[in-house]
Amino acid sequence: MPAESSSPRVGVFICRCGVDIGGVVDVPELVEYVKGLPGVAYAVEDSFACSTSGLEKIEGAIKQHGLERVVVAACTPRTHEAVFQSACERGGLNRYLVEMANIREQCSWVHRSDPRAATEKAKGLVGMAVAKARLLQPWEEPEVKANPNILIIGGGVSGLSSALSLADLGFKVHIVEKEAELGGMLRGLHKLFPTMQDSSESLQGIIGQVWHNRNITIHTSSRVRSVGGTISNFEVEVESGRKAVVRLNVGRIIVATGADVLTPHGLYGYGNDDRIVTQLDLEGRLKNGTLKGVGSVVMIQCVGSRNDERPYCSRICCNTALKNAQILKEINPDMDVYILYRDLLTHGVESSALELDAKMKGVKLIRYRAENPPEVTSGDDAVVVKVFSPTVNEEMILRADLVVLSTPLVPRGEASELSGMLGLPLDSLGFFKEAHQLSPLDFATEGIYACGAARAPKDAVESISEGLGVASRAAEYKFSRRRGRGAAFAEIDEKKCSGCGICIELCPYNAIKKNEIGISSADNTLCGGCGVCAASCPERAITIHSFTDDQLEAQLVAAIGRRLGK
C-alpha cells in the first residue's frame, strides 16, 4: 500500500434524494455539522448525487479541491456504491477511497415521524463514514487473466447445455462424464413434460451437436481426481476408465453432476414384489414398450420425501405422475389409473393444464394424509392398496397390477467429495448451494458454478435453463476482469503468523494455504473478505482490508462521540 498523507482531505457529498432524504433530514444543518468534522476539507449538498450532473460535480470537486477521500451520504451502498466508485475513478481517485453513509434506507425512510432525531442520527452516520474514510487505503484490483478452457463435470442435459453455449462463445470446453455415454438422467426417461417429446429424441439432438462441436472435448467413463489452483488457473486431474490421467488447466469449473432417484428399499413392499416399481422404472418400461398386461395402476406420491429424514418436496414428482398417468390412459383408455397424493403440486400454467387434462382422461386423484399413509399388500393376482381418503372420509381398497412409487431426487454420493475438492458448499440436504438466495448463479468459490439437479430437484427444462444461466456467468469474464468482491480481502502479516493453521481450517473460500516455510498466506483472488480468519487469528496477524480493526474502531468512536484514554 502506498503511503498517504497522514490526514487525507475528505470531501463529503450529501444527497437530498429529492424529498426522500431532504424531506426528513435537515440537510443544510447536516452540511454545516459535517464541515466541522476532523479531516473534512469540503462538504456540499446535492439534490440527486447519483444523477449525471451529480456525479460530474463529484468528479469536478475531487480535482478542484484536491480531495483524497470521498464520503457520499445518500442511499445504500448495496445498490449505489459502484456508481460513486466509478465517479471517483473518473475524478482521478482510486475507486476504493469512497465510503457511503446510508442516510436514506437506514435513516430518513425509517424515521419519518421524527425529523429532529433523524437529523441527529444522520450526523452520527456521516461522522462514522468520515472516520472510516480517513483510514481507507487505495487498492489496485489484481487482473484476472483470461483462460479459455472450461471444465464441466457431468454430461447430463444441464452440463451439455452449458457446454454448447460456452463452446459457441469460443471457449474450449471439457466435459467429464462418469458413465460411458452422455445424457445423464434423461437417458432413462420416456417423454418429457410439458412438450411430451420423446426424451431420447431431444437428447440425441443435443448430444449430436456436442459431439460435432470442435470446441468440446468429451471424457466419458472418467472422473475428476483432484482440483488445485484458483480462478482462471485451476489444475485438474481427470482419471479415465483405464486409469489414464489427463491433466487440464482450466479457467472456470461448472458442476452439473445431477441427482439420483431415491430407491425406496423397504417402503410399500418395494424390492419384494416386482409389480411394485418406481416412476423411473415405469419410464423405462414405457420407453422400451415392455409394459404389458396392466389393467390397473396405483401411483403413490411423496414416497421417502417430506418426512423427517428428507423434509423437502422434490417438486417434479407430481408432474411426472400426472404425465405418466396420462400416457397410460392414452395407451389404454380403459386402464384404471389412480394417483394417491398428499398435496398436488401443479403450479404454473402448463402444470395446471396437465392436471386438468389427466382428470379429463379419467385419472383418479385420491388424497391421503401423512399420518395415515396407504397400505400395500401383495396378493396372488393383484397388489392390494388400502388408502384412507379424508375427502370422503372412508377407506378405499384398490386392486393394482402395478404400484408406482414417486420417490424424490436425492443428492449424489459423490457430491460431498466434490464439495471438499472444489470448496463448493452443500446445503443441509447435500445439494450444492448458491452464494446467496438473491445471487442464485454465484457460488462461494470464485470461478466455480453448479447447475441442474445437483443444486435441487429440477425437471429437464429447468436444468437446461440453469445450465445456460451458469454458462453466461462463467463466460462473463471474457468481457469483465473485475474480481467483483471489492477491496475486502485478508492479508496475513508473515512476521506475526506462527503457522498454527487455525485460519486455514476456518476459511470458507479455501483462500488460505501454508507457504513453503509453513506460514499462512491468503490468495486475494479467492478471498471473500468475510474476516473469520482475522477474528480468530491468535497472533492477530491478519488484516481485512476495507474492514480493518482501526477502521471499525474509528467508526465506533465516531458513533459514540466519546474517546476515553485507552
Added chain:
Amino acid sequence: MTGYEPRLIGFLCNCCGYAVADLAGISRIQYPTNISFLRLMCCRRLDPSIVLEALSEGVDGVMITTCSLGGCNFIRNHEQVEEKIRFTKRLLEKAGFEPERVTLEYLFASEGRKFADQVDKFIESVRALGPSPVSGDSPDKVILLNLRAAKAVAENYRMRALVGKEEKLVKEGNIYGEPVTQEELDTVMDDALENEYVHQKIRLTLLEEPASVKKLSEKLGIDSKKVLEHIVAMRQLGWVDIKEVLGNSPIYVAQEVHE
C-alpha cells in the same frame, strides 16, 4: 430513569443483515433512532474485541444481525458467529457487565418487518436495563477497567488459540490423538480465562500507576497472596518489572508487551 435514551450499535453482515435493514427502509417500516448500523462483509468478522471495544466506548447495547440458517452461503456461519458471541458474553460476565446488552439475531434478507420488530424489542430491553455503567462522561471506573481487561483477554494469544482450536480438540483430539471432552476443555478454558483476566487487570492497573502487591490487592479486591502469584507469573512473561523498592515492598511497573 427519565430522559434516558439508549444509544445502540448494530453490526450487520452485507448479505442478509444489511439487506434486511435496507428492506425495512424500502418498506418504510418505522423504528426509533436509537440505533446506528455498521456494515461488515460478514458477521464472522466480529472479533470479540470489537464488541468489547464498542461497549468500552460507552454504547448501551450491541445488536448483531446475520443470516438465518440456510440464508447464508456458508453452512458453518452460525457456529462460527455464535462461538465468538458466546465467548464475548462469557467475558462480559467476568467483567460484571450485563451480557444481555449484546444480542445476536438471525434473519433472512426478506424479513424487513421482523427486523424492525427486533430493533424495537432490543431498544426496549436495553432501556429497561438503564444506561450502561460505562456510558456518559463519568463511567464506572471499576467496570471500565474490567471491560478493558476483558478486551485484552480477547486479544490475548493463548485465549485465542484455545478458542480457535476448541472444535478440533473436541472432534479430533489433541496432537497426540487423545480425545478431549467438552467438559475437560471448558475447565481448561475457565482456568485460562480467569488467569488471563486477572493478569490483564493487574497490567492495566499498573499501567495507570506503579504499585505494590498490597496496593494492587486493595485496588482490585483480590487476595494479596493471589496477586503475588500473578505478579510472579507475569514477571516471567516480561509483563511487569520492579520499578523500585520502597521499605520492604517492591513497586511493580507494567512493561510494554510484545506477544
